[in-house]
Amino acid sequence: MKKTFSLLILFNTLFSLGQNYHKYVNPMIGTGGHGHTYPGATVPFGMVQLSPDTRIDGSWDGCSGYHYDDSVIYGFSHTHLNGTGCTDYGDIMLMPTMGEPNFDPKEYGSKFTHSNEKATSGFYSVKLDKHNIDVNLTTSTRVGFHQYVFNNKGQANIIIDLNHRDKLLYGDIKIIDNKTIEVLRRSEAWAKDQYVYARIEFDKPMQVSKAEANQENRKDFYSGTILKIAFSTQVKKGEKISVKVSLSPTSYDGAKLNSSEIKDWDFNKVINESEELWDKQLSKIEIKETDEEKLAIFYTALYHTMVQPNIAQDIDGKYRGRDNKVHQAEGFDYYSVFSLWDTFRAAHPLYTLIEKKRTADFINTFLKQYEQGGRLPVWELASNETDCMIGYHSVSVMADAMVKGITGFDYEKAFAAAKHSAMLDHLGLDAYKRQGFISMDDEHESVSKTLEYAYDDWCIAQMAQILNKKEDYEYFMKRSQSWKNVFDWETGFMRPKKNGGWDKPFDPREINNNFTEGNSWQYSFFVPQDIPGMIEAYGGKDKFEAKLDEMFNSESKTTGREQVDVTGLIGQYAHGNEPSHHMAYLYNYIGKPEKTTEKVHYILNNFYKNAPDGLIGNEDCGQMSAWYVLSSMGIYAVTPGTEKWESIEPLFNEIKIKNENGSFLVDYKKDKVNGVSNRIFLLADKLREQLIQSRSSTYAQFDYSQTIYNREDKNDIIPVPVIQAESKSFKDKMTIEIAQLNKNCIIYYVVDEKDSRDDLTFLPYVKPFIINKTSLVSAYCLCNDKRKSDTISATFFKKPNNYTIDIKSTYNPQYHAGGKEGLLDGINGSTNWRKGDWQGYQTQDFEAIVDLQNVKEVSSFSSTFLQDQRSWILMPTKVEYYSSSDNINFTLITSVANDVDPRKDENTIKDFSFKASKSINARYIKVKAYNYGKLPEWHLGFPYNGDAFIFIDEITIK
Known part of the structure; x- marks a missing residue:
């Protein structure tokens, strides 16, 4: 079979599918399993995500606030994250109830059933069983619109709980009149200092019936770190109350201005407007398909790529910057929520096809954050840098846009910002610049950081090439080869190094702190900037193919730490997490496109479903879905920062891609030619032609399809x-x-x-x-x-002595600190325990006996422990020291109690020391540290009653 693509440039061509694309979206996809999506109402890239919250704790599967397995709704809040692995948002929560208002979530929460729940793009509805209330929700860009139908008569309440979900740093509520209030919520969770202003308007008079505030509490103003209020009125059976909530990141005035998006109280009109917005947005990719399931999967995937990043400026362009000051956006729109470690791989390349203006806006946002915060965003949320994940992948987005000719941002400033981020001395970069790689001694997740920095450096080199900066180009191209310094040519894996050599023992299946959310299998193919060099390092095409085959055909079982993100395993390939996303396409580079097609189609057909558990892993702000959208169309960007798109056989016979430059109609046909299957790149080549035509002539022109892997000797380290x-x-x-x-x-x-x-x-x-x-x-x-x-x-x-140690407890193999001798080597660990210098013990006390080799006069004892309560590592409750001359009979010398608060947030090291008033004769010293036990209820971890760790590094006896 010969597969060909017939591709024409068309304008204003309508597909037989029609324009009602919103009807194919199923927001319930990903709300079950580990998808972490939310089902509520939003519009494309909107500030408001108005959705129910069924989780009020910090549980991993409740990151979006909702999980399909739950049966209780606690309220409806106006901000939500789509598929992340950390918890935040859930701002400005409203909950309708009946009767006497109560501020206990267990009391105001209500049972619900999915049979009484409906979710479409821009609309959500549910029946609250407890008080027989129908809730309908829709939104504009900055305003959430609620409609409550009270099916019983009596006192109707609307509860506003500013303590909902994350920590309230400060809140206030101003009563403007009996239909209008203003709210400020300043909170801390993943984003450490988030501001949300809101203007809340009722369509009928409401009275304050109950309030709780721990600072000011008066008739027209309430404030504090505890702040809850209830508004009430009497309703007849079947009566409706409508509420509009407009948000602003800047001020009350901003919220008031933004409220003008919805000028009246016509709920159905707002639904229709949101559907029109979604139809226009989703029509940017049109597919011809009769299978309703495939239509739902595709358009929901496209929808999930368009619910973030989120507009983060008022109608007049004011926004809150990284310096926590209010700024004015000039000539661009300011956005928030950039999960760049995930989205640089597929979501942002997709945006370069269908969101050219927004891509420029995203980059202008990056550059403003660089100006205001001192560096480019890594994982930005609500104008806060979370520093979650690794790399400086803003540069990938910028390089990809520059190579593809997207304008509307300052190329020189983008390069300066990229270079600045790459020349910092934090997060292992100092070691990376000095020696060409990061060691375990330098920084945790050392292998992943080395590999991802190397790719990012290659992106910076492409920017330098466009701007004709030859020295910078050569410098960053050389740095982009740093992957070779963590590639073990004997085992054929990317491996961690410690103290100049390979860390041992080594298991490529082991998930540990040397890799970011993965293992060596899932990182040993991440060299997108030099795929020919990687193939050569593996020994050539045949051996590289065998290595890929081995990965896909291995046992689907990992060792080491339990990593909830590693899902969707095909052998050691993990589609549920991003580092694996390009791997199936690597067969294309060794002349085996049929294997790429086989693997990609298997993933498309088996890991994406029209069901709540229809995503095999976290959505991760559109990345999981962007992979589906691109791959189902038969293209993928293995190396963002080039014009090159990999091609495979698409899922659909006809596809039309629209953007600012026009439309491409893709007509897929099959023709028999001598029974031979040939690989055709016509779709990718036509896309590349369009990019070349659109590129600004101001900058240097290069044929990246020929020079993508420039492997001149001067750059080949x-x-x-x-x-x-x-x-x-x-x-x-x-x-x-x-x-x-x-x-x-x-x-x-x-x-x-x-x-x-x-x-x-x-x-x-x-x-x-x-x-x-x-x-x-x-x-x-x-x-x-x-x-x-x-x-x-x-x-x-x-070593400072010849002591030996007999450890009675069993350390977690993830946290071995080099074995038992590591506790007596005179080398102290730092607060960064992920570098591997600490021994970790869970569900047990620590007990060890140190043999001094002969009877000595002992004057002091010390053992060093670490606390990182967010990581379940707590100080022992006490440490006891015993002495013995025969290793049988031990005498208690002293007990040293812990005085470090288990709630203390920053990482802390404590020496549990004792200095004897007179010398003690002993040969054996026993050290016993008592584990904290179960995590307390206040703990951030889930479940809160999980088992704490003890981390010990050094025992000193003098």
Whole structure:
């Protein structure tokens, strides 16, 4: 079969599908399972997401506020996150009730059933069973519109609970008149300091019937960190009360201005307007399909890519910036909610096709946040930087837009911001710049950060090339090759390094703190900037294909830490999490497109369903759905930052893509030609032609399809050597071995010992050598063509004593700190426990016996523990020290109580120390630390009664 695409540029062409695209959207998709979506009403990229909340805790599956398995609604709030893995939003919650108002969520919450629930694009309705109230919701961009039908007569209440979900830093409620109030909610959760102003208008007079405020509490004003209020009136059976809630991030005046979006009380008119907005938006991609299920899956996926980022400015362009000041947007619209670690992969490339103006607006938002906050956003929420996830993937979005000729933002400023972010010294970047990779000693998630920084640096190089900045281009192209420094050529995996060598033991299936939400399998193919180089590193096309096959055909089981994000496993491929999303397309690069098509179609047909659990993993702000939208159309951007789109056979026979430059009609046909299946790139090539035509002539023009993997020798780095030893510390002496990949290179090394001369000279490495002092070993490779690797260093410590330790407890294998000797090596861990220097114990106390080798006079004891309560790591309640001369009979010396508040938020290290008034004769010292036990009810973790960890690093006996 020969597969061809017939593709024409058409304008104003209507498909037989018609214009009612909104009717195919099913907002319930993703509300079950682990999709983390919400079913409520919103409009494209709107500020308001008016949706029911069935979760008021911080549970992982309740991040959006709603889960399909729940049966109680606690209220309807106006902001929600779509498919994230952290909890926030749920601002300005309203809940209608009957009778005497009550501020306990368990009392004002109501049972509901899905049979009485309806969700469409722009509309949501449900019956609250407790008081027989019908709730109908719709929205404009900045205004939420409620309509409550009270099916029983009596006192009707509308409760506003500003303590709903996240922490209230401050709130106030102003009574303007009996139909109008103004609200400020300043809160802390994932975003540490979020401002939401609201203007709430009732269509009939309401009176305050109950209020609770812990600061001011008077007739027309209420404020505090506890703030709840109820408005009441008498209603007849079947009577309606309508409420409009307009939001603003800037001020009461902004909320009042934004309320003009809905000028009257015609609820059905607002529904129709929201449907028209969705029809216009969804028509940007039209498919011809008769299967109603496929239509629902496709258009709901497209819908999920369009509910964020969210407009975050008032009608007049005022917005709250990263500096927490109010600014005026000039010539662009300011947005919020940028899950860039997820969305740079597929959502933002999709936007370059159908949202060119918004793409420029997004980038202008990035640049304003750079100006106001000092760096580009990583994971921005409500003008707060959460610093969640890794990399600086704003640069991917900017480079992709520049390469594709999208204008409307300052290219020079974008490059300056990108370069600034890449030259900072935080989050492992200092080590990455110094030695070409990040080690476990430098930063947690070291492998993932090295790989993603390398890709981002390649994106910056593409920006530099467009702007004709040759030195910057060469510098960042060289940095983009840093992936080679964490690739183990012997095992064929990306691996963590520690103290100059490969960390051991190594299991590519293990999920641990060396990778971001994944394992080595799920990161060993992330080199989108140099796929030919990656194939070469694996040993060529055949071996690379075998490695891909092995990944897809392995047992679908991971080891190490339980990672809820790793779902949708096909072997070790995890479609439920983003690092795997490009992998099936890698078969295209070795001439096996049929394997790409097979894998992609399997995922499309099995991991996306028209059901509440229809997403195999978190939606992640549109990324999961963007993958579906692009892949079902037969295209995917494996390397954002190039014009290149990978092509496969699409799911649909006819597809039309619309954007500001016109429309592309894709007519997929099958023709038999000698029974041979040929791969045709016509769709991707035509898209590329359009991009080339639209690119501004102001900047340099390059054929990126030819130069995407520029592998000139000057940019092709020499990997650093590997310094291997048995451990980081030793008692008497230790053998050091240095290895490297390139046979045309010579290793040069130097050993810097204490009291050694200052004029040390690097010498050629010939064979392993022995050290017997604390030493710094440094090495680099120099090749025949004069290319030189970065210099790598490792420090080896001679232990301060010959003590041994017998640990009676069992540490979690994720947190081993190098084994039992790690507690006596004289090396102290830092507050960043994810670097692997601490031993972790859960569901048990810690107990160990230190053998001093002979009876000694002991004067002091100390054991060091760490607390990070957000990560379930709490101080022991107390630590006991015992002495013994025979290792059988022990005498209690002292008990040191904990004095660190378990609620303390910042990471804390404490020495549980004791200094004896007189020396104690002993050979054996027992240390026993008592675990906190079950997490308390106030804890942020879920479930709150989970088991706490004890983290210990060093035991010191003098």
